[in-house]
Amino acid sequence: MTLTAFSKIALLLGASALLLACSDAGTTAPSSDKAETPSKTPRPYKMISYDTVGQTDADHLWLEEVEGEKALDQVKAWNTRSLEGLKADARYQTFYADALEILQSKDKIPYVSYRNGEVHNFWQDDTHVRGIWRESTLDSYLSDAPIWETVLDIDKLAKDEGKNWVYKGNSCLPPANELCMVNLSDGGKDAVVRREFNTKTKSFVKDGFVTPESKGTIDWVDENTVVVGVDFGDGTMTDSGYPMVAKLWTRGTPLSAAVEIGRGEQADVGYWAGTFELEDGTREIMNARSKTFYTSRYDWVKRNTDGSLGETVSLPLPEKLNMYGAFKDQVLVQLNEDWRDFKTGDLISFDIHDFMKDGAIDEIALVFRPDEKSSLGSVGGTKSKLLVSISRDVKSAAYAFDWNGKKWTSEKLDFPANGTVSIGATNDKEDVAFVSSESFLTPDTLWTYNTKTEKRAKAKSLPDWFDASNMVSEQFFASSPDGTKVPYFVVRAKDTKMDGTNPTLLYGYGGFEISLNPSYSATRGKLWLENGGVYVLANIRGGGEYGPKWHQAGLKTNRQRIYDDFIAVAESLIAQKITSPKHLGIEGGSNGGLLTGVMTTQRPDLFNAAIIAVPLLDMQRFHMLLAGASWMGEYGNPEDAVEGKFLRQISPYHNLDANADYPEVFLITSTKDDRVHPGHARKFAKRMEDQGHDFFYYENIDGGHSAAANLKETANRLALQHVYLMQKLKDGK
Numbered sequence: 001m002t003l004t005a006f007s008k009i010a011l012l013l014g015a016s017a018l019l020l021a022c023s024d025a026g027t028t029a030p031s032s033d034k035a036e037t038p039s040k041t042p043r044p045y046k047m048i049s050y051d052t053v054g055q056t057d058a059d060h061l062w063l064e065e066v067e068g069e070k071a072l073d074q075v076k077a078w079n080t081r082s083l084e085g086l087k088a089d090a091r092y093q094t095f096y097a098d099a100l101e102i103l104q105s106k107d108k109i110p111y112v113s114y115r116n117g118e119v120h121n122f123w124q125d126d127t128h129v130r131g132i133w134r135e136s137t138l139d140s141y142l143s144d145a146p147i148w149e150t151v152l153d154i155d156k157l158a159k160d161e162g163k164n165w166v167y168k169g170n171s172c173l174p175p176a177n178e179l180c181m182v183n184l185s186d187g188g189k190d191a192v193v194r195r196e197f198n199t200k201t202k203s204f205v206k207d208g209f210v211t212p213e214s215k216g217t218i219d220w221v222d223e224n225t226v227v228v229g230v231d232f233g234d235g236t237m238t239d240s241g242y243p244m245v246a247k248l249w250t251r252g253t254p255l256s257a258a259v260e261i262g263r264g265e266q267a268d269v270g271y272w273a274g275t276f277e278l279e280d281g282t283r284e285i286m287n288a289r290s291k292t293f294y295t296s297r298y299d300w301v302k303r304n305t306d307g308s309l310g311e312t313v314s315l316p317l318p319e320k321l322n323m324y325g326a327f328k329d330q331v332l333v334q335l336n337e338d339w340r341d342f343k344t345g346d347l348i349s350f351d352i353h354d355f356m357k358d359g360a361i362d363e364i365a366l367v368f369r370p371d372e373k374s375s376l377g378s379v380g381g382t383k384s385k386l387l388v389s390i391s392r393d394v395k396s397a398a399y400a401f402d403w404n405g406k407k408w409t410s411e412k413l414d415f416p417a418n419g420t421v422s423i424g425a426t427n428d429k430e431d432v433a434f435v436s437s438e439s440f441l442t443p444d445t446l447w448t449y450n451t452k453t454e455k456r457a458k459a460k461s462l463p464d465w466f467d468a469s470n471m472v473s474e475q476f477f478a479s480s481p482d483g484t485k486v487p488y489f490v491v492r493a494k495d496t497k498m499d500g501t502n503p504t505l506l507y508g509y510g511g512f513e514i515s516l517n518p519s520y521s522a523t524r525g526k527l528w529l530e531n532g533g534v535y536v537l538a539n540i541r542g543g544g545e546y547g548p549k550w551h552q553a554g555l556k557t558n559r560q561r562i563y564d565d566f567i568a569v570a571e572s573l574i575a576q577k578i579t580s581p582k583h584l585g586i587e588g589g590s591n592g593g594l595l596t597g598v599m600t601t602q603r604p605d606l607f608n609a610a611i612i613a614v615p616l617l618d619m620q621r622f623h624m625l626l627a628g629a630s631w632m633g634e635y636g637n638p639e640d641a642v643e644g645k646f647l648r649q650i651s652p653y654h655n656l657d658a659n660a661d662y663p664e665v666f667l668i669t670s671t672k673d674d675r676v677h678p679g680h681a682r683k684f685a686k687r688m689e690d691q692g693h694d695f696f697y698y699e700n701i702d703g704g705h706s707a708a709a710n711l712k713e714t715a716n717r718l719a720l721q722h723v724y725l726m727q728k729l730k731d732g733k
Helices: 057-064 069-087 091-103 138-142 154-161 352-358 522-527 548-552 560-575 591-602 626-635 641-650 679-691 711-730
Strands: 002-004 113-115 118-123 132-137 149-153 165-172 179-186 193-198 217-222 225-229 245-250 259-263 270-272 275-277 283-292 295-303 309-314 321-327 330-335 347-351 365-368 374-381 386-392 395-403 408-412 420-423 432-438 445-450 456-461 471-479 485-493 504-507 534-538 584-589 609-613 665-670 695-700
Touching (some): 057 679, 069 695, 069 711, 091 711, 132 138, 138 456, 154 165, 217 275, 217 283, 245 270, 259 295, 295 321, 321 347, 321 374, 365 395, 386 420, 471 560, 485 560, 504 560, 534 560, 591 609, 591 679, 609 711, 665 679, 665 711
Parallel strands (some): 395 420, 504 584, 584 609
Antiparallel strands (some): 002 275, 113 118, 118 132, 165 179, 270 283, 275 283, 283 295, 347 365, 374 386, 420 432, 432 445, 445 456, 485 534
8 A cells, every 4th residue: 555645754944955064184083982071061052132233123024025126136235245255266166166067977876766667767967957857667777878768858848938947756646657747846946836747648738637836735546536735725725835625626627626625724734635545556535634743634535436525534543643654555654652552753553444444443563663772764665575774873774574464574684884774766566676875985875675586786876976085984972961962973084183173064953853864975075075174964852863752852942952962062073172163164954054043143152154054043933934834843833922932032033142253154045945934044144234243145046945946056056155164164264
């Protein structure tokens, strides 16, 4: 059974798109298993009033007008001033050329999905800047010179239609996978247009299913029917800007004639239209109502034998869970709260037929129970096995699970250790799975693994984009003020001198149960490590590195723990003389931009550079801007007396001080970001300007939440960031 329903990952403040890191060198470092001594007192930070310049929040509201003339004039002025200074640096062109070469390289791994003996890939390079959707046979793909056939050319489509199309994936109807819904974004926004496409004719279906631009979901019931949740007009979207209504839509009828099959409430995050497929190929409707970001209810909409709609029955599960699809009709659920005889973090399963029989779940099986050092990673099912990656102290391994009708069995698979192993493309109708492995200094390798024969083979691998032979990556543990051991990785040259002079970039995220794992970044290695930088990855609370409890420890009014963790890592780096405040920079994007914004106002003494990318910074109004209301489950409600007071205390925008000595930060955002409002970065910049603080600012007119709509824009942003880091952390400006 394949289950397609709402996943919170689709809404997350994007971390992966902004993992743009850097790093430097020296001699020996302390043993990686040595934890720092706990601090005896919490690190101080002060709360100040923003009336030091005689202003109120209302003075900056005009900057929330995304395409307002006055706002864009201000943005262009900041862009011009900042870009002139950064692009004048001789290193800019070198960084840009190196980044573009890597991004457009034909040596990249073409990651694929696999269905019906064919592999499908989305590819971008110098001649396909927007990209192409292409296909090949499995045998051809595994050869040294694959023969590809273009399915859809996004560059040509954008030119023909006069649109700034950005490809956002597709969903196809099995088993033929001939009819697909293609998602197209204008400029990189989360909101997309969904258009029906035929993979055999390689053309859009005449008079096929097409939705207006909207956030939401669409899924196949059969070749003539879909379930859809989009903006249907007044009263159909939640306060978070996501669909509140799901409908059943029949081919040949207008969207306005679609029949409502479920709805949530306006205060919900969203109500998501979806389907699931049983092992025998039967497809059923399963919608999901997300009351908050972390609570969901799944509704099975019955259909009668004549095709008419029947009653709706909700899955009798706790609301705090992650749904991982199914294997052999065993629905897989990770618990984010204790339930029955099971614990938070457990992966459990139940028979879907047991539920469909009478709406109850009588028998539940334990698939996997993590301990305090481990957590569940990626999950994917093939025809014969369930593949799962499991991490321990942020280093992962792959396991194969099987269901024998009564219980689950498992075995560890032989993939490279001490890095990250991820389950890639799987198909419940095939035995071929794709598994990838990587580490900070070892390029990505994509493997095929046949779950029936248990044969593993190397499919593709990245070239060595930088010389890692003289480099080392090590794991350390810092102690937060409450005694919690916080893991972090340091990537450096083997001969790094511990004299406090190494330019060091510390990256963090700390939210939404997103784990930051060891990963190979060609641009990070080429632009930063090879130029003498040290790179540090902090696995602070708020993420998922140690499961749901690690995330929940930093929710709402407990969020200062996340920032204390990050401070503890920074102080540990300084104590070991890996670096010093003059040479230490920080970076974060989205929720990580909030992190670096908070660090700027709480501990500016620790850093000399801060990249604050596509950030949340006004924590009094975030819930009023774009998708912000959906994140109150993470941050709290600004209008609640207790939560609002805490959010005011950490809000970077409200805690800027005219008398403080801040590093010259670099704010990055996108006009077309319809997830995190560009007003956050704009207002923060304006308050800094009003108070007399220097800063760099770059707002890309297109690009969505990744702040780049194409590879050239991505290369430009990377070059700008690395020039900034070099100027601040190496040159000492």
